[in-house]
Amino acid sequence: MKKRLLSAVAAALALAATGAWADANQDSLDEYREMLADGNPSELWEMSGEELWTTARGPKNASLEKCDLGMGPGVVKGAYAQMPRYFKDTGKVQDLESRLMTCMDALQGIAPDNFIKGKWGQDEMEKMEQIVAYVVGQSNGAKVKVNMSHPEMKRMYQLGEEAFFYRAGPMDFSCATCHGDDGKRIRMQGLPNLTKHEGAAAGWTTWPAYRVSNGQFWTMQHRLNDCYRQQRFPEPIYGSEVTQALSVYMAAKANGAKMATPGIKR
Amino acid sequence: MKTKMMWIAPLALAAGVAFAGDGDYADFKQMMDHSFKSKGIAEKHRLYQLDFQKECSGTEMPGKERMAQIEAAQLATVKYPSDGKYMGDWQAGEKVAISGKGLTWKDKADAVNGGGCYNCHELSHTEIAHGTIGPSLKDYGKLRGNSEDVLKYTWAKIYNAKAFNACSLMPRNGDSGLLTEKQIQDVMAFLLDPESPVNKKP
Numbered sequence: 001m002k003k004r005l006l007s008a009v010a011a012a013l014a015l016a017a018t019g020a021w022a023d024a025n026q027d028s029l030d031e032y033r034e035m036l037a038d039g040n041p042s043e044l045w046e047m048s049g050e051e052l053w054t055t056a057r058g059p060k061n062a063s064l065e066k067c068d069l070g071m072g073p074g075v076v077k078g079a080y081a082q083m084p085r086y087f088k089d090t091g092k093v094q095d096l097e098s099r100l101m102t103c104m105d106a107l108q109g110i111a112p113d114n115f116i117k118g119k120w121g122q123d124e125m126e127k128m129e130q131i132v133a134y135v136v137g138q139s140n141g142a143k144v145k146v147n148m149s150h151p152e153m154k155r156m157y158q159l160g161e162e163a164f165f166y167r168a169g170p171m172d173f174s175c176a177t178c179h180g181d182d183g184k185r186i187r188m189q190g191l192p193n194l195t196k197h198e199g200a201a202a203g204w205t206t207w208p209a210y211r212v213s214n215g216q217f218w219t220m221q222h223r224l225n226d227c228y229r230q231q232r233f234p235e236p237i238y239g240s241e242v243t244q245a246l247s248v249y250m251a252a253k254a255n256g257a258k259m260a261t262p263g264i265k266r
Numbered sequence: 267m268k269t270k271m272m273w274i275a276p277l278a279l280a281a282g283v284a285f286a287g288d289g290d291y292a293d294f295k296q297m298m299d300h301s302f303k304s305k306g307i308a309e310k311h312r313l314y315q316l317d318f319q320k321e322c323s324g325t326e327m328p329g330k331e332r333m334a335q336i337e338a339a340q341l342a343t344v345k346y347p348s349d350g351k352y353m354g355d356w357q358a359g360e361k362v363a364i365s366g367k368g369l370t371w372k373d374k375a376d377a378v379n380g381g382g383c384y385n386c387h388e389l390s391h392t393e394i395a396h397g398t399i400g401p402s403l404k405d406y407g408k409l410r411g412n413s414e415d416v417l418k419y420t421w422a423k424i425y426n427a428k429a430f431n432a433c434s435l436m437p438r439n440g441d442s443g444l445l446t447e448k449q450i451q452d453v454m455a456f457l458l459d460p461e462s463p464v465n466k467k468p
Contacts, residue, residue, distance in 0.1 A: 155293075162294050167319040169312040170369050170442040172428075174323060177435050178399065186385045186397045228302075232369045234312055235305040242301035 042133050042210040042262035045217045049134025052127055058108030067103035069096070069135065080139035081259050084248050086150040093156045095247045097221045098239040100131060116238045120222055129208075132219045136208055136261035143258055144205065146251045153248060160249030163242050164194070173231040175246070179203075189266070194250055201257030204250045209263030217262070220247060308371035322433035336432035343441045344422045344429060352417040352454050359456030360463070362449050363389055369444060379444050381424075381453055386436070389456070390463035399435060407458035408465040420457060424450050 053064045053076070069079035070087065084095040090102055097115075104110040114124035121129065148154060167174040178186060179194040192199035208219045218226075224243050228236050236243055304310045318336045321328045328336070365380020367373060383389060386399035389406075410416045422429050425440030439445045445453070456462050 159294055159297055163298070165323050165325060166298070166315075167323045168315050169308075170444065171437040172316075172319055172322075172442075173435075173437075181399075184397070184399050186399065188395045191399075229308075229370045229372065232308060232312065234302040234308045234310045235371055236302055237300075240301035241297045245297065 040210055040262065040264045041215075042137070042208075042217055042264065045130045045133035045210075046137045046262070047134075048127075049130035049132065049137075052131050053134060058104065058110040060107065060109040062107045062109075064100075064103055064107060064131070066107055067100070069099055076135055076138045078139055078142045080136045080261065081142035082145050082147065084153075084156070084244060084251060085147060086152045093150075093152050093244055093248060095220065095239075095244055096132060096135060097128065097219055098244060100128060100135075101239055112239070118238070120218075121216060129217050129219055129222075132208055133217055133262050136259075139259045140261050141258060143256060144201070144251060144254045146248070146255055148252050148255075153252075156245045156248040157252055159241070160245035160247070163245055164249055169232040171232045173233075175227065175231070177231075194253070197253055197255075197257075200250045200253035204254035205257050205259050205261065206263030206265070208261065209265045211265050213266055218265075305371035307369070307373060307375050318428060318432055327433050333432040337429055340426050340432070340438070340441075341422065341429035343438075344425045345440065345447075346418070346421060347447060347451060351451060352421055353412075353458060354448060354451030354455045356452070356455040356459040356462040356464075359449075359452035359454065360390070362445065362453050363456055369442075379449075381439060381445055381449065383453070391467050392463060403457060404464060406464055407460065407462070410458075412458050417454070417458070420454060421450065424453060 056063050066073045068074075068087075068089075069076065070082055070085045071079050080096055083099070084093050086093050087099065087102075092098075094102065101112045101115055104114075105112055110124060115128055118125035118128075146153075148157065164175045165180075167177070174180075175194065178184070178191050179199070182193045182196075182199070184191045184193075192202040194200050194203055207223050208217065209223075210217050221238055221243055224246060225236055225238075228234075298313055302310055302313055315323070318340070321332065321336070327333065362381045363383035365378075366382035366385050368377060368379025368382075373379075383403075384393065384396045386397040388396040388398075388402035388404050391404060406420075410420075419430075423436075424445075426438040427434040427436035428438055437444060440447075440450055457464055460466065
């Protein structure tokens with residue numbers, strides 16, 4: 001029942017996305033955003049993800065209930081709001097998706113290549129997206145609290161900042177080309193200034209998100225991947241160090257803001 | 267890509283470019299090298315920076331003299347229209363301005379690219395879905411006329427924006443191979459033709 005209602009909402013939103021969009025002025029944009037806030041089809045992904053968390057799967061036939069997202073084995077509530085973080089067992093700074101790859105590999109025997117070589121929305125990657133939706137939903141309303149005291153976190157922040165301003169490719173773009181100034185937009189799409197707390201908070205706390213225009217749920221890895229596509233860069237590898245570094249850069253700047261995850265986007 | 271390519275380390279330091287966190291370049295270079303892979307036409311060599319790309323990657327821009335050097339070198343890349351015609355068809359130019367397609371890993375090498383002008387600029391009197399990263403170009407021709415100087419400058423700016431501001435956010439549309447000569451002629455007409463909606467209210 002709930003599923004059917006949500007897909008009706010999704011269909012209406014998709015219509016609004018194509019119809020109302022083209023000739024919208026700022027007022028109707030705000031209305032449109034309010035309308036979006038009424039229902040978030042991400043719930044479908046969250047429900048599937050919650051089930052996957054407790055389902056025994058993979059070659060080792062185990063669930064993810066012993067997965068440690070940083071607050072102890074099995075603790076999901078509030079965990080995403082404190083990520084990325086440094087994990088002693090892997091000796092690495094990890095974002096949620098990198099950490100989930102570690103858990104799936106160790107606990108379930110589901111190899112990281114399923115994701116690194118996978119396709120968005122398909123097979124194991126689809127399940128990853130559902131689990132991500134569930135985990136980030138469990139931090140909705142929590143304050144971003146990324147602990148920057150570990151030297152590895154500081155190192156990653158610096159690497160993230162360098163990557164953010166790194167111009168290359170045929171268009172000479174960097175992340176900062178679009179996200180380095182206040183009050184800019186591409187077409188009608190507002191661009192948060194990710195170099196400041198306010199903008200980083202707006203971005204970081206509303207991804208991962210359901211995207212109305214294509215009816216997909218996008219994780220933060222997917223969001224960053226598409227940023228680099230539009231920058232005309234080669235493809236960032238799923239879970240790669242640059243994606244961890246950029247996530248640390250954004251999350252640290254967003255510290256103190258309230259999570260509104262999963263988000264909903266045009 | 268005629269300009270010299272190189273990795274980040276030595277020159278950037280010599281030029282005093284302020285990368286954030288007075289960086290460990292080996293660390294950074296290794297991270298970038300390990301983090302990306304070729305996909306479609308977006309091959310990994312795109313990570314390698316042109317000299318000016320590197321110098322414009324800091325939070326601070328190069329000094330005045332260095333900017334002027336870069337600009338002169340970039341101006342030298344500009345190829346003016348081979349048939350001497352600066353202006354094409356404004357209607358075709360409008361299509362180029364609207365399309366933001368091209369050069370991503372989803373695009374084919376022989377695809378028709380767009381200029382993506384509306385992503386960043388206001389252009390016609392009627393299109394309100396325009397970006398604000400670049401300045402408004404509404405009434406571009408009406409305000410400037412179409413003297414030889416205006417034609418030459420506008421062509422060069424579209425062809426290689428770095429010729430006038432070394433660290434401009436605008437792509438080098440001609441130099442990078444994004445747009446063809448014919449497409450630039452059409453965009454020129456869209457900007458300068460008195461009948462174009464850029465210069466004429468409906």
